[in-house]
Amino acid sequence: MTDKPEKFIDENGIRSDGRRANEIRDVKIEVGVLSRADGSCYLEFGKNKVMAAVYGPREVHPRHQQKSNRAIVRYKYNMASFSVEDRKRPGPDRRSIEVSKVSREALENQIFTEYFPKSAIDIFVEVLQADAGTRTAALNAASVALADAGIPMRSLVSACAVGKVDDTLVLDLNKNEDNYGQADVPIAMTPDGKITLLQMDGHLTPEEFKQGLEMAQEGCRQVYELQRKALIDYYSKKTEVVTEATTAEDVKKDAPEEPEDVTPVDVTEDTEETEKIDDTNEIGVTKETDDTKEPGDTKATGDTEETEDTVKTGDVEELEDSGEEVPETGKNADETYGQMDESEEETSNE
Ligand code: UDP
DSSP states (O other): OOOOOSOSBOTTSOBTTSOOTTOOOOEEEEESOOSSSSEEEEEEETTEEEEEEEEEEEEOSSGGGOBTTBOEEEEEEEEOGGGSSSOOOSSOOHHHHHHHHHHHHHHHTTBOGGGSTTEEEEEEEEEEEOSSOHHHHHHHHHHHHHHHTTOOBSSOOEEEEEEEETTEEEESOOHHHHHHSSEEEEEEEOTTOOEEEEOOEEOOOHHHHHHHHHHHHHHHHHHHHHHHHHHHHHHHHHHHHHHHHTSHHHHHHHSOOOOSOOOOOOOSTTHHHHHHHHHHHTTOHHHHHHHHOOTTOTTOHHHHHHHHHHHHTTHHHHHHHTTOOOOOHHHHHHHHHHHHHHHHHHHHHO
8 A cells, every 4th residue: 555645636736646736537437338337337447457347127036026007126335355555355345235225325316216017127237457546447347337227217327426635635546545535425316416325424514614615516517528429439339330230232242143054954843733732831830920020029018919910820720731740839929938038037037
């Protein structure tokens, strides 16, 4: 652990890391960095490095935690053993439980949880490198990851700490300022100034507190702009890719080439049978079902019934007429859906 510096701010008003009192550290935000999560964000706040992953809305396990009228929000803050100077003992401790609780509360009331009854929204944040202000950095990353997961929110949440060193208010404390300063006040707020997290360590006069709040508001506003920009940049790039891929040119280019040497097949024999089979294949039921199926509709009960109905009606009769062996379509479909349900359950059990 480094020793307490004699002075935190020099005679020119410059802090030990070269910043002025009202400046935040450099922020870097990357959206959608984890393919297995529904939403994710990697964020650097000065020397802090954090990764946030969001899953959900998804089934609640254990089930007794589920709420009939809204989604539950769970937030897990974890500091990697190698993230700090002295190795941190792995696993949850009092501090990480406290940080998780206040951070969950800071985000929960911005989420439209009432849209997803009986489900869970899970937020995981891993601190890979810590340098003071990890809870605020984690909140900033989690907020972006929630947006990336498409969770409907009233607004993003942006966070930043304000504190006091050398009897001066400073924005976004670094490690030395946090460890040896006179006060540390992490704050999270929405862009319209609603405070969703406010903690205080140390002492401030009411006047200092008021002034500090204004400084923090400006810091959070800057963070908000960066979060917003990161999301816009990420999604505008994604849209470009989709638009490019769907132009007629690309579709033509991507289409497989027609084989030139097609060996002729003698179809004179068994013509009748072939025709019959062709007829039965002409049903187009499977195709129709596929075409009408909207992406992501597999779970809808109505669709499942429709699929089964269309496969059974008429088509099986035609197959029977043709003398072909009739596959037990309905049964197979049931089995298939049964398997899907099971595999979904397995996934959600993970
Ligand atoms: N810290 C540490 N070991 C720990 C917990 C914290 O070295 O077990 C350091 C870490 O750099 C952290 C800083 O102390 O960022 C300040 O911790 P605090 O509890 O104030 O939370 P934070 O400011 O990170 O939100």
